[in-house]
Amino acid sequence: MNYLYYYVRHMDEREVCELEMRALFGKSSNAPYIITERCIEPSRSPFIKGRLAIWIEADTEKDLIERVASYSFKTDETYKLTCLNEVDFDDEKKWSHTQRRQIERSVGSAITAEVDLHNPTVELGVIYLEGTYYFGAVQKGEAVWFHHQQKPRMYSTALSSRLARAIVNIAVPHIEAVEKVIDPCCGIGTVLVEALSMGVPIEGSDVNPLVCDGSRENIAHFGYDTSVTLCPIERVEGPYDVAIIDLPYNLFTHVTDEQLTSILKSAYRIASRVVFVAIESVEEQLQQIGFTIVDEAIARKAKFERKIIVCER
Template sequence: MIKPQVSSYIYTYTCHVDEVELCKLEMRSFFGFDVASNLVISTEKIEPSRSPFIRSRLDVLYEADDLAEIARFAQGLELGEITFKVLCLNTVDFGDTKKIRQDERHQVEREIALSMQAEADLKNPDLVFGVVLNNNRWYFGYYIEGEAVWFKHQQKPEMYSTALSTRVARAVANIAIPNPAGVRAIDPCCGIGTVLVEALSMGMNIVGSDINPLVAKGSRTNIAHFGLQGEVLKGDIAEITESYDVAIIDMPYNLFTHISIDEQFTIIKEARRIATRVVLVTIDTIDDMVNEAGFTIVDRCIVKKGTFERQVLVCE
């Protein structure tokens, strides 16, 4: 098979209304911008399973204003003995581009598939191609569906009632570490390891630490439960001597880890000492403390769960 060159990538998104701001913050971290639509076109290649919001990625091989042109391009692909199927991705509205009815989507798929010089297999194809209409332009390429990895991490041996959800934790890890290559990270108040599990499952170089030895042990148990390997130390953030590129801190706040304003400020100051970039998750407005510690808040969002709100602050 001769593989044509990929020109760009199209990502389809889905998220709950309470997580729209978090989804857009993750978009900005990945791509440098966000969109009002649930479709993103970028030259950045992101594995769709990294994000709790990315539904699929289309590796664009060809684009045209006319579907017949797409079919002619597909006809020229040399697939050999490889089997394939074609999916039309317009199952929902993409901004001003309205959803295509199921019968019309099937017609689009048939028109392209019948032009291709290979055997179609709707059940177990070797390759899946996707086609999508966006703003009166058709895009065609390899289709990669995202996997809800975060969903598998919901049930842990050790649970904590106020821990971040696995969806939020995964997004926060991506916001903190959008490009993991060469990045050393730490979660110095890691709790039962919700962020650590998500980050480690994406191959990020991250270590954890917690002042509570029982909680740190629970974090190690959860990491091992999912077949991951990661270091979790017992200790206060003030005892950390190494430096990191980024720290992720879900500020302690519940009944068992209640801390004062001074203790919150100490955590933020220590974070400034050990990391050049920090992503803070907080239920309180702590902008003044963040600024006093020497950080600048460069981006932020609010994550809701009913009437409960968390703030996510990206600090540099």
């Protein structure tokens, strides 16, 4: 079965969104939707608005209605149909309220099962994109990251919860394939919270005792649990499957080139896959150390830019 994921993203987020797509699905899309065989929870991504399991494809509304009428719905389920063309999908502009209600009535009347508009056991969706109607079961995404924005301990230079969630997906697209993940410069734990909320087996460390305390408090506040160790990355013992490392050092902390190189070399030692977040170019140093850069993107917020660099050794 194929699945259609539809997205909501700001223009500044486009590169990061497409990088996350490539990590999760092995390909990206210029449009704010993608069709793939892989089934994931839509709430994993901060950009995915929902997922449509494609049961039927049709070129015309008439053909769609005929196929829905002959579809074998489960008799022990109740259904409600919603038209998903409620936002712009690039060239496919959003449909008016009248248009959406019209197709919901015409297609919904063809459903050969009990309809329940208030408490259905299955929510159905229909969407029209680039000349094709897609019909099937829909699951809406939940903005889990949004609930993590209000932490008891805050840090002005920390990643946003939304960006941190995308970075976790980029670093760990297949959670079941990893056993140990680390954020060895974890700060107040933004990445840790997002990873733990998705079931990623992650732990953290940092050289600053105050932010370690803050990280532990934030993690506990949201009901999660993991170890956060007061430890420089040079003393972290591997191996880990993945490391996620935010490197905003040269703007906010006096770190020499030699110290930065030490951090990068330590990352190479402890993990076979590392996602770096940097505010300046470190690609040359990474390649000299032995990393292979497999993908990258720029995360923009106003005039501030962060590089997201995916490396493997």
